[in-house]
Amino acid sequence: MAEQRALHEPFHEAERQEEADRLGMLVFLGSEAMLFGGIFAVAMALRLLHPQDYIAASSQMKLWHGTLNTAVLLTSSLMAALAVEAARGGSPRWAGRALWSAVALGLLFLGIKGHEYWLEYREGAIPGLANAHVGSAFEQLFMNLYCAATGLHALHLIGGMVLLAIAALKRSAREDRQAVLIGNVALYWHLVDLVWVFLYPTLYLAGAGQ
Amino acid sequence: MTAGVLRLLLVWLALMLLLAATLGAAFLPLGAAKPWIGYVLAAGKAGLILWFFMDMRGEGGLMRLATGAALLWILFMLCLIGADYLTRAMPG
Amino acid sequence: MIAAAIDVEREPEDVEHTSYLRAGYSLRSWFFTTDHKRIAILYLFSISFFFAIGGVAAALIRLDLLTPAPDLLSNEGYNRAFSLHGIIMVWFFLIPSIPNTFGNFLIPLMIGARDLAFPRLNLLSWYIYIFAGLLTLAVVLGGGVDTGWTFYTPLTTMYANGMVVMTVIAVFISGFSTILTGLNFIVTIHKLRAPGMTWGRLPLFVWSHYAVSLIFVLATPVLAVTLLLVAAERLFGIGVFDPSLGGDPLLFQHLFWFYSHPAVYIMVLPAMGVMSELITSAAHKQIFGYWFVAFASLAIAVIGFLVWGHHMFVSGQSIYASAVFSFLSLAVAVPSAIKVYNWTATLYKGDIDLSAPLLFAMGFIVLFVAGGLTGLMLAMLAIDVHVHDTYFVVAHFHYIMVGGTVTAFFGALHYWWPKITGRMYHEGLARIAAITILVGFNLTFFPQFVLGYRGMPRRYHVYPEEFQVLHVLSSAGAGLLAFGYLMPLFYLVWSLFRGSLAPANPWGATGLEWTTSSPPPKHNFTEQPVVERGPYHYPLKHPASRGHG
Numbered sequence A: 001m002a003e004q005r006a007l008h009e010p011f012h013e014a015e016r017q018e019e020a021d022r023l024g025m026l027v028f029l030g031s032e033a034m035l036f037g038g039i040f041a042v043a044m045a046l047r048l049l050h051p052q053d054y055i056a057a058s059s060q061m062k063l064w065h066g067t068l069n070t071a072v073l074l075t076s077s078l079m080a081a082l083a084v085e086a087a088r089g090g091s092p093r094w095a096g097r098a099l100w101s102a103v104a105l106g107l108l109f110l111g112i113k114g115h116e117y118w119l120e121y122r123e124g125a126i127p128g129l130a131n132a133h134v135g136s137a138f139e140q141l142f143m144n145l146y147c148a149a150t151g152l153h154a155l156h157l158i159g160g161m162v163l164l165a166i167a168a169l170k171r172s173a174r175e176d177r178q179a180v181l182i183g184n185v186a187l188y189w190h191l192v193d194l195v196w197v198f199l200y201p202t203l204y205l206a207g208a209g210q
Numbered sequence B: 001m002t003a004g005v006l007r008l009l010l011v012w013l014a015l016m017l018l019l020a021a022t023l024g025a026a027f028l029p030l031g032a033a034k035p036w037i038g039y040v041l042a043a044g045k046a047g048l049i050l051w052f053f054m055d056m057r058g059e060g061g062l063m064r065l066a067t068g069a070a071l072l073w074i075l076f077m078l079c080l081i082g083a084d085y086l087t088r089a090m091p092g
Numbered sequence C: 001m002i003a004a005a006i007d008v009e010r011e012p013e014d015v016e017h018t019s020y021l022r023a024g025y026s027l028r029s030w031f032f033t034t035d036h037k038r039i040a041i042l043y044l045f046s047i048s049f050f051f052a053i054g055g056v057a058a059a060l061i062r063l064d065l066l067t068p069a070p071d072l073l074s075n076e077g078y079n080r081a082f083s084l085h086g087i088i089m090v091w092f093f094l095i096p097s098i099p100n101t102f103g104n105f106l107i108p109l110m111i112g113a114r115d116l117a118f119p120r121l122n123l124l125s126w127y128i129y130i131f132a133g134l135l136t137l138a139v140v141l142g143g144g145v146d147t148g149w150t151f152y153t154p155l156t157t158m159y160a161n162g163m164v165v166m167t168v169i170a171v172f173i174s175g176f177s178t179i180l181t182g183l184n185f186i187v188t189i190h191k192l193r194a195p196g197m198t199w200g201r202l203p204l205f206v207w208s209h210y211a212v213s214l215i216f217v218l219a220t221p222v223l224a225v226t227l228l229l230v231a232a233e234r235l236f237g238i239g240v241f242d243p244s245l246g247g248d249p250l251l252f253q254h255l256f257w258f259y260s261h262p263a264v265y266i267m268v269l270p271a272m273g274v275m276s277e278l279i280t281s282a283a284h285k286q287i288f289g290y291w292f293v294a295f296a297s298l299a300i301a302v303i304g305f306l307v308w309g310h311h312m313f314v315s316g317q318s319i320y321a322s323a324v325f326s327f328l329s330l331a332v333a334v335p336s337a338i339k340v341y342n343w344t345a346t347l348y349k350g351d352i353d354l355s356a357p358l359l360f361a362m363g364f365i366v367l368f369v370a371g372g373l374t375g376l377m378l379a380m381l382a383i384d385v386h387v388h389d390t391y392f393v394v395a396h397f398h399y400i401m402v403g404g405t406v407t408a409f410f411g412a413l414h415y416w417w418p419k420i421t422g423r424m425y426h427e428g429l430a431r432i433a434a435i436t437i438l439v440g441f442n443l444t445f446f447p448q449f450v451l452g453y454r455g456m457p458r459r460y461h462v463y464p465e466e467f468q469v470l471h472v473l474s475s476a477g478a479g480l481l482a483f484g485y486l487m488p489l490f491y492l493v494w495s496l497f498r499g500s501l502a503p504a505n506p507w508g509a510t511g512l513e514w515t516t517s518s519p520p521p522k523h524n525f526t527e528q529p530v531v532e533r534g535p536y537h538y539p540l541k542h543p544a545s546r547g548h549g
Helices: A014-049 A051-058 A063-088 A092-122 A137-169 A171-175 A180-205 B003-027 B031-053 B061-087 C027-031 C036-064 C075-111 C119-141 C155-159 C164-191 C204-236 C249-283 C290-306 C319-347 C356-379 C381-387 C391-421 C427-453 C465-498
Strands: none
Touching: A014 A051, A014 A137, A014 A180, A014 B061, A014 C164, A014 C204, A014 C249, A051 A137, A051 A180, A063 A092, A063 A171, A063 A180, A063 B003, A063 B031, A092 A137, A092 A171, A092 A180, A137 A171, A137 A180, A137 C204, A171 A180, A180 B003, A180 B031, B003 B031, B061 C204, B061 C249, B061 C290, B061 C319, C027 C036, C036 C075, C036 C119, C036 C391, C036 C465, C075 C119, C075 C164, C075 C204, C075 C249, C075 C391, C119 C164, C155 C204, C164 C204, C204 C249, C204 C290, C249 C290, C249 C319, C249 C356, C249 C391, C290 C319, C319 C356, C319 C381, C356 C381, C356 C391, C356 C427, C391 C427, C391 C465, C427 C465
16 A cells, blocks of 8 residues: 655654654653643642642532533543544544544533633632632632633643644545554543543542532 | 444443542542542543553553653652642651 | 765765755755754854853853942842843753754764654744743843742742743743753654664763753643743732742742752753763773663653752751752762763773863863762751852852853864864864863852852842952952853854864764764765664774864
C-alpha cells in the first residue's frame, strides 16, 4: 500500500517519524500534567490548612453536574479511543463519526459546565462579581480555586476539541492505517479526561454526604 | 464488532461502574479514609484510561517510562509540599 | 568507519557540500530557517543582547554599591535594578545560553543526524523566546518591577507598584520556548541517533542535555501555573496566597522554588556537558568513568527536584520538612562532586594542550568547586539561619552561575567557534581573556562571601561604612570582569573577517561534529555516519589537523 504520510526532515523512515511524533505528544502531555499538578498542589495545601472549611465549601458544589460531566467526558474518551480503533481497522468513516461524537460530547460537557456556572452566578456564589454574597472568606477562596481549575481545564478542553475536529476533517488522517494524527490527538483528549477524573474528587467529593 | 471495540466498550463499562462507586463512597461514613478512597478510585479510572484508551498496553518501555515519569514527578511535588503542611503544627 | 573528514580547502562542489552559512543570504533564509545551526546562531545573537542588558543592570548595582549612601539610585530604583538584573539574566540569558546555542547546534551533529526531530518547532521556540523578550523590554522601558526575580507574595500580589502582571506574563511565555526545546531534544536523542550510536557511545554533552531536557519539560509548567496564579491573585484577588482568605504566601514559595531550584540545574548541567567535551579534548584522553558521569547528570536532574525547600528554611516552613530538604540538598552535591573528580582524573597523565578552552574549563572547575562547597554550607540549617538573605548567598550562586555556567559558555564559544564559523580565533588574546575573566570574577565575588558572612544583607544599597572596602573591591572586580567579557567580542568578530580558515578538526578531537567540515554543510554530513566506537576513543590514529590553522 502506498505510504500516505509525508516524511519530514530529518527523518528517513516513516516508522521512525511516527514513533517520534507519538513520543513528542507524550512528552508534551507530561508537561501539561505538571501544569495541572500545580493546581492539585494548591488544592491539597488548602485542604491541609483548613480541612473543615474545605469540606464545608466543597459541599456547596453542584455534585450532579460534576458527576454527569465526569460520565460525559469518560464516554467522550471512549469515542476517541474508538476512532483510533476504527482508523486502524480501515474504517475511515467510523473513525470520523467517532471523532465527531467525541467533539459533541465535549460540547455537552461545556454546556453542562456553563449551566453550572450560570446557576452559581445566579446564586451569588461567584466572588468578585457584583451580586456576590459568598459566605465565609474560605468559601470565596474555594470558589476561586474552583473557577481557576475548571477554567484552565475548559481551555484545554476547547483546545482538544479543536484538535479532534481537525483530525475529523482531514481525510488523510482518517484513512491512515497507522492512525498517527488521530492517535496523537486522542492522547491529548485522554489527558483532558484524566485531569478531570482527578479534579472531580478534589472539588466535588470532599463535601459530599455532609 | 471486533475484539478491540468490545474491549474498549468493556473498559467504558468498568469506568462507569467505578464512577458510581466513587459517588457512592462519597456518601458513606468513611471518616479519615474518605479522600483516600476517592483518589484510589480516581487512580483506578486513570489506570484504565492509560492502559486501554491511551494504549499503554500496546506500547514499549520508553512510552510507559515517559508516562510514569510525569506521574512520579507529580507525586514528588505533592508529597514534599504535603510534608510541610502536615508537620507545621507538630511540636519541636 | 566514521565518515571521512571533509577537507575544507576543497571548493564546494554541490549543495551537499555547501556550508550552511552560504546556503542562502536573504533575511528570509535566516528568519524562516529550520536549520538547527542557523537557529542556534539566532539564539546566540539574542542571548548576547540580553546578557548586555543584564550586564548594564549589574553595572548600575555595582556602581551604586561603591558608596554606603544611596547616592546613585533611589531605593525604588535600586530594587528595580536588581529585579531587572535577575529576571533578564535567569530567563533570557542563562537558561537558554548553552542549550539553545550549543545544544541546538551540536546535538544533531554529535548524534549523526541531519537536524532535530521537529525543526519547525525549534524555530517556533526562538520566536516565542523573542516575543517574551520584547515584552520584557517593554516592561523595562515602562519602569520595570521592584519585586526581585523571585516574585514573592504578598509583595507581588498585593503591594508592589510596577508592571508585575506584564512581567509574569512575559516570563510565562518564555517558559513555552523552554518546554518545546526540551521536548525537541528528548525526542531527537531517542529517535535520531545514527546507526551504531548506542546510549553508551553518546558524548557526555548529549547526556547532559538530555538530563536538562527532563527538567525543561517537568519543571517549567509548574512555573507557568504559579505565575498564572500570581497574576490572578493580583488582578482578581483570588486569595490562594492570602491568609485573610485562608491562603498561604508560603504556598507560592513552594510552587515557585519547585521550578526554580531545578532551574539552577538547567543552568549548570549543560555547562557540565561542555566540561566533559573540553577536558577530554584538551587532555586527548578518554573520560574517566564515563557511566559515572552520564548517570550523575541524570541523578542531578532527579534529586534536584527534591531539594527546593532549602530556599525556605527561615520562611516558616515546618522544621521537619526543612530537615528533609537539608539532607536531600547535601545528597545532590554527590553527583556533582563525582563529575569534578572524574574531570580531574581525566586530566591526570593526559596529553594536555593548554588552549583557551582548557583555561576556561579549569576556571570552571575552581569556581564551581568553591560555589559547590559554599552550597553545602548553605544546605546546613544552622549555617543558613545566619547567612540567609546575605551576600554569602549572592556570592554562592554567582560562583556557580557566572563562575560556572558563563565560564563554560565562553569555553564552548571558543572551542566550537571554528566549527560554527569556519574561522580560527587569536589564541593568545583568548588565553588573556580567560585569565582576565578568572581574576575579575574572583575579585568581584570573593569579597561578597566575606561581606555576607559579616552580615551585609542582599538587596540593600545602604550599608555600614565598615563594609565599603569590600564593596569597592567587588565593584572594581566587576569592571575587570566586564572588560574580560568584552575582549572576546572583539577578537571573535575580528576572526570572522581575518581569522585563518579552520580545518575540520583543529583540536584533534573525537566526536562526529569534528568529522564534518568547518563550517558544516546544511545537512551536517555528506554521508550518513555509522558509529563503531565509543565517544572518546583517544588517541586518534590520524589527529591530522591538530594544532591551529
